[in-house]
Amino acid sequence: MKEKEIFERICRGDEKALEELYKKYYRMMAKLVITNSGSEQEAKDIYQDALIVFWQKATSGNLTLTSKISTYIYSICLNLWRKELDRKKRLSNEEKDTPEYMDMDMDRAERIRIIKNCINQLGDTCRKVLTYYYYEKMSMTEIASKLGFANTDTAKTKKYKCKKKLDELVKSQYSEKDFLD
Amino acid sequence: MDIKEKIEAYFERTLTEVEMRDVEEAVSQDPELKKEFEFQEDINEALKEVRVAELKAQLESISITTSIFDQTIFKLITSIAIITGVSIIGYWALRSGNESPVTTEAQNEIPLDSLDHPALIHEPDQAQAESSKEVPETTKKTTPVTTPTPVTPHVIEEFADEETREEISIPENDILENAPSASAGISVELKIGTQYNFHYQFLSNRLFLFGNFNEELYDILEIKNDTESQLFFSYKEKFYQLDREQKEITPLQEITNEGLIIRLKSIKDNQ
Numbered sequence: 001m002k003e004k005e006i007f008e009r010i011c012r013g014d015e016k017a018l019e020e021l022y023k024k025y026y027r028m029m030a031k032l033v034i035t036n037s038g039s040e041q042e043a044k045d046i047y048q049d050a051l052i053v054f055w056q057k058a059t060s061g062n063l064t065l066t067s068k069i070s071t072y073i074y075s076i077c078l079n080l081w082r083k084e085l086d087r088k089k090r091l092s093n094e095e096k097d098t099p100e101y102m103d104m105d106m107d108r109a110e111r112i113r114i115i116k117n118c119i120n121q122l123g124d125t126c127r128k129v130l131t132y133y134y135y136e137k138m139s140m141t142e143i144a145s146k147l148g149f150a151n152t153d154t155a156k157t158k159k160y161k162c163k164k165k166l167d168e169l170v171k172s173q174y175s176e177k178d179f180l181d
Numbered sequence: 182m183d184i185k186e187k188i189e190a191y192f193e194r195t196l197t198e199v200e201m202r203d204v205e206e207a208v209s210q211d212p213e214l215k216k217e218f219e220f221q222e223d224i225n226e227a228l229k230e231v232r233v234a235e236l237k238a239q240l241e242s243i244s245i246t247t248s249i250f251d252q253t254i255f256k257l258i259t260s261i262a263i264i265t266g267v268s269i270i271g272y273w274a275l276r277s278g279n280e281s282p283v284t285t286e287a288q289n290e291i292p293l294d295s296l297d298h299p300a301l302i303h304e305p306d307q308a309q310a311e312s313s314k315e316v317p318e319t320t321k322k323t324t325p326v327t328t329p330t331p332v333t334p335h336v337i338e339e340f341a342d343e344e345t346r347e348e349i350s351i352p353e354n355d356i357l358e359n360a361p362s363a364s365a366g367i368s369v370e371l372k373i374g375t376q377y378n379f380h381y382q383f384l385s386n387r388l389f390l391f392g393n394f395n396e397e398l399y400d401i402l403e404i405k406n407d408t409e410s411q412l413f414f415s416y417k418e419k420f421y422q423l424d425r426e427q428k429e430i431t432p433l434q435e436i437t438n439e440g441l442i443i444r445l446k447s448i449k450d451n452q
Contacts, residue, residue, distance in 0.1 A: 004351050015239065018239075018240075019239070019240070019243055022218055022240050022243055023243060023245065027243050048236075048240045048241070048391070049237075051238050051240065051242075052233055052237065053398065055236065064450060066450070076398065080398075083371070083395060086369075086370060086371055087371070087395070090371070108223065110229065111223050112223055112226055112227045115223055115224055115226075115227035116227045116230060116231055119227060119228060119231050120231070125229065130228055131228050131229075131232035131235070132233060133193075134192070134193075134224075134225055134228045134229070135228055135229045135232040135233075136232070136266075137194065163189075166224065167224070170220075170224065
């Protein structure tokens with residue numbers, strides 16, 4: 001399959017194209033990490049993360065590719081792996097978080113954990129509509145086409161209802177946990 | 182549209198730049214609105230985490246035939262197996278050609294003098310090495326099945342394959358030159374979990390970033406002219422000015438100059 005075709009399919013949110021891309025460049029990207037003090041598991045994680053960054057940018061329409069896909073993903077892998085090495089270095093220096101920071105961070109982490117549970121209670125269609133819209137930043141037309149809705153208006157209505165349902169569900173969970181005064 | 186609806190719209194990317202700034206202004210002055218803003222921000226973050234986990238699980242389920250190391254070993258073993266197999270077949274073919282006659286018409290036509298070839302009868306080990314020369318002579322008229330094909334062993338170099346060597350050309354030097362920290366010739370160190378958030382400082386041409394900058398990719402951009410160069414920091418689609426002389430920990434100042442933003446976006450997109 002040609003580069004242009006793969007890229008166009010990915011921009012349309014074709015997950016099969018993402019899988020093909022994953023297999024195609026796996027060894028090349030893994031080699032980058034493995035030959036730079038990384039394990040194969042780390043190589044896999046970095047490559048998956050890089051591919052997801054690429055996917056998000058492509059599906060949201062924020063990416064104009066001026067190089068080969070492999071070159072672009074390679075540079076993301078390089079960047080991510082450099083950050084990971086920095087993180088490891090920091091850990092080895094035993095830098096510790098201040099208690100205030102930890103409290104604040106854990107509070108947010110707990111809120112997000114609750115929201116994630118609520119998202120998973122919404123059902124497949126709602127989860128897809130919301131993640132496609134808010135994460136992939138797909139247009140309503142693309143969502144309607146991907147999920148087989150009759151038209152764009154159906155997608156809009158669905159998104160509105162799902163978001164409302166999620167907000168209510170989260171707020172009810174928050175009040176049980178005393179997050180909201 | 183009331184302000185709460187505007188906050189939702191803010192995260193739905195349906196507001197103009199001016200409207201977005203109005204929302205940010207309103208949020209910074211009203212604790213209730215700030216709470217609502219953070220609520221929507223958390224929802225966005227959770228949706229992102231759910232989707233990323235889903236995509237990662239999907240990629241994880243894809244079977245990559247073998248690991249890099251295993252593949253290299255696998256190729257070596259396969260090569261050895263092919264060589265051994267061909268050798269055995271060749272040897273077997275030579276022996277069977279002489280000791281176990283196959284009852285075909287073609288074999289009946291073998292000239293008797295060919296059976297007297299000393300190498301085939303008395304030195305079976307050498308027959309293996311010379312099979313490419315001798316086999317056609319002895320088996321040409323017996324049966325095509327027993328004709329061993331000379332195989333040149335394919336030497337596998339580490340990670341060498343068509344995909345990485347030919348189909349994909351990686352301009353590694355370009356990447357290193359264009360990679361964020363390398364582009365500006367400075368190294369970057371993240372300081373997460375300190376009392377500072379969204380701050381920076383320069384020490385010995387090393388950029389220290391204070392804050393949780395590991396959520397997304399960041400970039401260090403550089404604009405050069407004849408006499409000087411200016412550094413910029415890019416994170417989450419926003420741009421901030423950097424001063425190489427800034428030795429004190431100082432907040433990152435967002436750039437609002439539209440022309441400069443367009444120029445920086447263009448540099449970033451071309452990286």
